[in-house]
Amino acid sequence: MLLVVVAAGVWVHLAGRQDGPPDTRARQYKEFDACLLTGDKGIAEGTRAASAWQGMQRASSETRARINYVPVTGAQSVTNTRPFLNSLMQRQCGVLIAVGAPQARVAQEAAAQHPEVRFVLVDGASTAGTGKAGNVTVAQPDESLPGVVADVIGRAVDASGQ
Structure with missing residues (x-):
């Protein structure tokens, strides 16, 4: 009985091997990452982050950027948001979208230290003065958000030469 199980395991292992070229249907991504920092609800339906995520998916489809x-x-x-933003900065995101008041505030602070990264801030509050840095876009949490996000990512990918 044990021999049958071992033989079946070897067969399954060998049957699963892929010799030859990779599957050409697999999506080939560019070396460009766009990252989204959200509140604790993530990209759940009905959240502002879900709307931003839609724009990111569209941009990824058009540019092959990883999201x-x-x-x-x-x-x-x-205070609690900073380590999460720092983890994304270590991933070398080319675009960072921050949705929510604490996320946007921390991202705004980071924008000055990371001029090579494009930031999109979405907090729905008064954003007077937050769009002054050349690498910051302030987006409103309305029906235009997916388009704004997709546009920023598309321009950043083009500028990167990827």
Whole structure:
């Protein structure tokens, strides 16, 4: 009985091997990452982050940029948000979209230190003075958000030469 199980395991292993070229239907991404920093609800339907994510998906489809998101877990505060933003900055995101008041505030602070990264801030509050840096776009949490996000990512990918 044991021999049959071992033989079946070897067969399954060998049957799963892929010799030859990779599947040409697999999507080939560019070396460009766009990252989304959200509140604890992530990209759940009906959230502002879900709308931003739609724009990111569209941009990825058009440009082949890789996209990902990180929800801030725990307290929804500036202090708790910083380590999450820092983890995204270590991934070398070319575009960072921050949705939510603490996320946008921390991203605004980081924009001055990372001029090579494009930032999109979405907090729905008064954003007077936050769009002055050349690498910051302030987006409103309305029906135009997916288009704004897709446009910023598309321009950043083009500018990167990828």
